[in-house]
Structures are given as structure tokens and as C-alpha cells.
Amino acid sequence: MEFELTAKESVQNLAGPEYPDTRLWLYNDRLGGPFIKARQGDLLQVRFRNQLPVPSTIHWHGIRNVNAMDGVAGLTQDPVPPGGEFTYTVPLEDAGTYWYHAHTMAWEQVARGLYGPLIVQGSDDIEVDQELVLILDDWRLDEKAQIDEASFRNMHDWSHNGRLGSWFTVNGRLQPQFPVSGGSRLRLRLINAANARVLRLKLEGAQGTVIALDGYPCEPFPLEEHGLELATAQRMDVLVDAGPDTFKLQEVSTNQTLTAAFFVPDATTRFSFPRPALRLPKVSLPSLDLQ
Structure with a gap:
């Protein structure tokens, strides 16, 4: 599964029509971030373009991930410079509700709007309407x-x-x-x-x-x-x-x-049918490395 995220400056109406537009930093000009939806077992490939005036990276929050793809600047990768690109390859082994966000000076970049949801759906998710x-x-x-x-x-x-x-x-x-x-x-x-x-x-x-x-x-x-x-x-x-x-x-x-x-x-x-009792989906655990 391939996706593209471009971080750049954006102007959006955030506070309501009675207020002027707000200068933000967003992915793909989307307030709340582009919605990435995938299936458990997919391999997510995200081409990240940095059009900000500062370096940036993307962290995949909560995902069981490959260390080199974790997106923590200065720890798992060098920050992507202004005008630069980086491709993240993230194995989606677990279903669930996750999110992605900037992880270079995160206290500022996330607060400016650099985040979005990542939803991984499983084969045995609870059925909903x-x-x-x-x-x-x-x-x-x-x-x-x-x-x-x-x-x-x-x-x-x-x-x-x-x-x-x-x-x-x-x-x-x-x-x-x-x-x-x-x-x-x-x-x-x-x-x-x-x-x-x-x-x-x-x-x-x-x-x-x-x-x-x-x-x-x-x-x-x-x-x-x-x-x-x-x-x-x-x-x-x-x-x-x-x-x-x-x-x-x-x-x-x-x-x-x-x-x-x-x-x-x-x-x-809808006609309200009797609902079945809730059941827990199966969750796999990482294999033990005893070496």
C-alpha cells in the first residue's frame, strides 16, 4: 500500500468564520491529517516530502515497527531537511487505532498541525454499522x-x-x-x-x-x-x-x-435487532528472542 505525505505551510479556517484564517503546518493541506486506512498484514509505504522551512520526520505512534522506520530524529534516522524526501516502509502486523505525527521538535510541529490517523482493520474486528x-x-x-x-x-x-x-x-x-x-x-x-x-x-x-x-x-x-x-x-x-x-x-x-x-x-x-455478546479479537504477540 503506497501513500504520499507532504508537510508544508498551510492557511486554514480553524477558529470559525468570525475569525481570520490560521497559519498552520499540515500534511497534504489537511486539517486533522490525511486519513490512512489499511488492512492488517499490509506493508505501508509512505513517501514523505518535506516542504517546511525546518527539518522534520514522521513517527508511527503505537505501531510495532522496524527500528529504522520509527521516525525519531537523531535516534532512528537523520531528520529530513527542507526540500528533502524519505520513504517509510512500515509493516502493519497489528489491527487497531494508531496515528502518525512529526517527531522533530515534536512539541512545536505537532502543535502546528502535523499529524493524522492511521487505522489498521483486522479480519475479526467487531462488526459495526x-x-x-x-x-x-x-x-x-x-x-x-x-x-x-x-x-x-x-x-x-x-x-x-x-x-x-x-x-x-x-x-x-x-x-x-x-x-x-x-x-x-x-x-x-x-x-x-x-x-x-x-x-x-x-x-x-x-x-x-x-x-x-x-x-x-x-x-x-x-x-x-x-x-x-x-x-x-x-x-x-x-x-x-x-x-x-x-x-x-x-x-x-x-x-x-x-x-x-x-x-x-x-x-x-434501523430496526434494533438483539446484539450478540461482545467478543475479544485474537491478538498475536511478538515471538521471543532467547538468543
């Missing part, structure tokens, strides 16, 4: 809706291992609405791309069941009323049986509840 990939981020913007560049070199933020943002988006949009069918079973693939914010997520108006954490299946458990923490770079897969009414994804880590996204039933309503 609809999948939604939600990549969550907070951005620190100034009063003109521009990236607060001074904060990248702020020692106070560095001492806290990151900087909290002031605008919250899902797939690069403020409080997006996702159409769903009433009575359908959804799989929400949630990715925390925030620079430092630990999210606490809950559903309002629907019940969710967590079926995977950081890409790997877990014993299913309910997404509780008080929510579940999702730290920076973590992923969580949630199963939801949609009812006839709109429900919300909310961020509740502070005393001010933030609605991140709405899920709005359309005119199509």
Missing part, C-alpha cells in the same frame, strides 16, 4: 486566531512537558456534527493529539462500551458517567448503540464541561 475516527486537539491561539509561537520557547511550559491550548477541535473543526442512523452500532475511534492536555471523555445521551485502548482490544467495560481519562497520544475505541436522539461527546477534565462533538440521527432508522 458505522465507524467514526475522531482526532481531538487543543490549540493555543492568540486574539487574531494565530498559533501562539512565543509559547513554543516558554520555559514554564517546557517544565510542564507541554503547553495547554485555548481552542478545542475534533478533526480540525469546532463542535462538529456527525450524522448517524438511529438504532445503528457505532465504533468511535478516539485519538488525543493534544500537546499536553489529559482529556476526560464521556458520552451524554448514550451509553458507550470501551473495547480497545492504545490500539489493542481490552475486556469490554462501560464508559462511566464521570468519563475516562485519555492522555496525550493515547487512543480509545468506544462502541455505541445509537438511539433516536442526538448524543454528545464531552470533555469533563475541568469544572467547565466542553461539548466536543454532536452525533445526530438522520431520517434512516
Whole structure:
């Protein structure tokens, strides 16, 4: 499977129509990143072009990978210079929810928008009617809706291992609405791309069941009323049986509840058949090297 990613400067409307466009760094001019979807067992080849004014690399977060393809500048490869190219070859041995992001001065490059989702589907995934990939981020913007560049070199933020943002988006949009069918079973693939914010997520108006954490299946458990923490770079897969009414994804880590996204039933309503009990997919483990 071949893919091309070009990192470059881009101007997008991030903060809403009442604000000016924001200068960002993006892959392929896509807010929230191009969606890479593959099958377990595929060999992913990504031709990376760096059109930024600074060096960059790409890290494949959570994937069981070849060391030389891990994308950590100065450790597993030299950074790709401005105008340069590098081809990543990544074996996709495990199904799950992953993501890719810049890994050269990552505290700045990721915060400027250099990331995207990587979804690897398996042959025995839980059957659902609809999948939604939600990549969550907070951005620190100034009063003109521009990236607060001074904060990248702020020692106070560095001492806290990151900087909290002031605008919250899902797939690069403020409080997006996702159409769903009433009575359908959804799989929400949630990715925390925030620079430092630990999210606490809950559903309002629907019940969710967590079926995977950081890409790997877990014993299913309910997404509780008080929510579940999702730290920076973590992923969580949630199963939801949609009812006839709109429900919300909310961020509740502070005393001010933030609605991140709405899920709005359309005119199509499915007959609600009895659902089979959830089962865990098989997960292979790396072979032991005892030499």
C-alpha cells in the first residue's frame, strides 16, 4: 500500500468564520491529517516530502515497527531537511487505532498541525454499522486566531512537558456534527493529539462500551458517567448503540464541561435487532528472542 505525505505551510479556517484564517503546518493541506486506512498484514509505504522551512520526520505512534522506520530524529534516522524526501516502509502486523505525527521538535510541529490517523482493520474486528475516527486537539491561539509561537520557547511550559491550548477541535473543526442512523452500532475511534492536555471523555445521551485502548482490544467495560481519562497520544475505541436522539461527546477534565462533538440521527432508522455478546479479537504477540 503506497501513500504520499507532504508537510508544508498551510492557511486554514480553524477558529470559525468570525475569525481570520490560521497559519498552520499540515500534511497534504489537511486539517486533522490525511486519513490512512489499511488492512492488517499490509506493508505501508509512505513517501514523505518535506516542504517546511525546518527539518522534520514522521513517527508511527503505537505501531510495532522496524527500528529504522520509527521516525525519531537523531535516534532512528537523520531528520529530513527542507526540500528533502524519505520513504517509510512500515509493516502493519497489528489491527487497531494508531496515528502518525512529526517527531522533530515534536512539541512545536505537532502543535502546528502535523499529524493524522492511521487505522489498521483486522479480519475479526467487531462488526459495526458505522465507524467514526475522531482526532481531538487543543490549540493555543492568540486574539487574531494565530498559533501562539512565543509559547513554543516558554520555559514554564517546557517544565510542564507541554503547553495547554485555548481552542478545542475534533478533526480540525469546532463542535462538529456527525450524522448517524438511529438504532445503528457505532465504533468511535478516539485519538488525543493534544500537546499536553489529559482529556476526560464521556458520552451524554448514550451509553458507550470501551473495547480497545492504545490500539489493542481490552475486556469490554462501560464508559462511566464521570468519563475516562485519555492522555496525550493515547487512543480509545468506544462502541455505541445509537438511539433516536442526538448524543454528545464531552470533555469533563475541568469544572467547565466542553461539548466536543454532536452525533445526530438522520431520517434512516434501523430496526434494533438483539446484539450478540461482545467478543475479544485474537491478538498475536511478538515471538521471543532467547538468543
